[in-house]
Each structure stands twice: as structure tokens, then as C-alpha cells.
Amino acid sequence: MDGLSIDQDAYRMTVTMPENLVGMAADDDWAAWQGVTWATVDGRSTVVLVSITVTAYQPGKNTNDDLARRLRERHPEGSARIEQFTTQGGNPAVVVRRVARQRLNGRDVTTGQAQALVAYPGAGALGIVSGIALDPDGLDRAADLVTGIASGMTVTAASAAA
Numbered sequence: 001m002d003g004l005s006i007d008q009d010a011y012r013m014t015v016t017m018p019e020n021l022v023g024m025a026a027d028d029d030w031a032a033w034q035g036v037t038w039a040t041v042d043g044r045s046t047v048v049l050v051s052i053t054v055t056a057y058q059p060g061k062n063t064n065d066d067l068a069r070r071l072r073e074r075h076p077e078g079s080a081r082i083e084q085f086t087t088q089g090g091n092p093a094v095v096v097r098r099v100a101r102q103r104l105n106g107r108d109v110t111t112g113q114a115q116a117l118v119a120y121p122g123a124g125a126l127g128i129v130s131g132i133a134l135d136p137d138g139l140d141r142a143a144d145l146v147t148g149i150a151s152g153m154t155v156t157a158a159s160a161a162a
Contacts, residue, residue: 007158008032011054011125016152018145021050037145046138048131048145054155057119057126067094067117087151093118095150097143099136112139116150125155 006013013032021037033052038045071082071094080098087093097114112133119126129150131142 004033006032006052006054008054010056010158011123012156012158013052013054013127014154015052015149018148021145039141041138041141044135044137046141047134048138048142049134050145050149051130052128052149052153053130054125054127056124058124067092067119071096071117085147085151087118087153089154091118091120093150095143095147097139099139110136112136112142114139114143114146116146118150118153118155120155123155123157125157127153127155129153 004013004015004017006015015033017035018037020039021035023033023035031051031053035050036047037050038047040046065084068082068084071080075082075096075098080096082094082096085093085095093116095114095116097112099110100113101108101110103109112135114131114133116129117126118128127150129146131146133139133142
């Protein structure tokens with residue numbers, strides 16, 4: 001596993017990356033880092049696109065519950081699986097996983113999408129790790145991947161990290 005340090009806006013993220021995750025140019029303003037990984041799972045190739053970012057966030061008293069509540073409001077009636085966890089550094093976090101269907105260029109596309117959100121109250125930040133499995137059968141792998149990355153991620157205010 002390799003360590004990665006990313007400065008974005010007023011924050012510095014430190015992330016431990018799995019060995020088989022290959023970085024790509026992050027040409028979008030919102031993504032601090034993008035990459036891709038692939039593996040054979042149960043005889044099938046699984047490709048997962050990953051992005052990592054951080055944004056300002058001022059959590060309330062019950063940060064973990066607040067994040068989970070907001071996600072449940074956004075994904076009503078069981079349209080997503082939402083789980084709360086705590087990172088290795090003790091930060092409250094939530095992972096959401098779902099199968100997404102949309103029409104793209106005249107055809108239906110179905111993917112597995114997972115996102116881990118980690119609150120960093122001391123830095124006033126929210127770290128976000130997103131994964132998209134190009135085949136919905138890779139959803140569990142995408143969820144495990146983003147949860148693993150988010151579990152070891154740290155975010156500090158850039159001025160505190162300097």
C-alpha cells in the first residue's frame with residue numbers, strides 16, 4: 001500500500017491506497033484524485049472507478065446520525081444500503097451503496113455505486129471516497145474499496161498541516 005498526500009482548497013488529505021489502484025489525471029475541479037482498479041472476482045472481471053475529494057462541512061452534535069439521516073432522506077424506501085462506521089482515527093463515517101440505472105446516449109446503463117463520507121469536525125471538512133463498479137455485480141467490491149480507503153484517510157486544515 002502506498003500513501004498519498006493531496007492538497008485541495010483549504011485541506012490536506014492523507015490516504016493509504018491499495019496496491020492495485022492506478023491513478024489517473026483528475027481533470028474535474030471537484031475531484032482531488034481519480035483512479036481505477038480491476039480484479040477477477042468469481043471468474044468475472046470487475047472494474048471500479050474511484051474518486052476522492054474533500055469539502056467544507058460543519059457537522060452537528062450527532063454527526064454520524066446526521067449523515068445517515070440525510071442519506072436515508074435522499075434514498076427513500078430501501079433504494080440504497082446505508083451503514084454507519086467509525087474510521088481508524090475515530091471519525092464518524094457513513095457508507096452508502098446502491099445499484100443505479102440511467103439512460104445514457106440512448107441506452108440503459110446499470111452500475112454499482114458506493115460512497116463513503118467521513119466527517120472531520122476539527123478541520124470542518126467532509127472527506128468523500130466514491131466508487132463506481134461498471135458492472136452492478138461489482139457493487140460489494142466497490143463498497144469494500146471505498147470503505148477501506150475512507151477508514152484510513154485523514155483530513156486536516158492545510159494551515160495546520162503545514
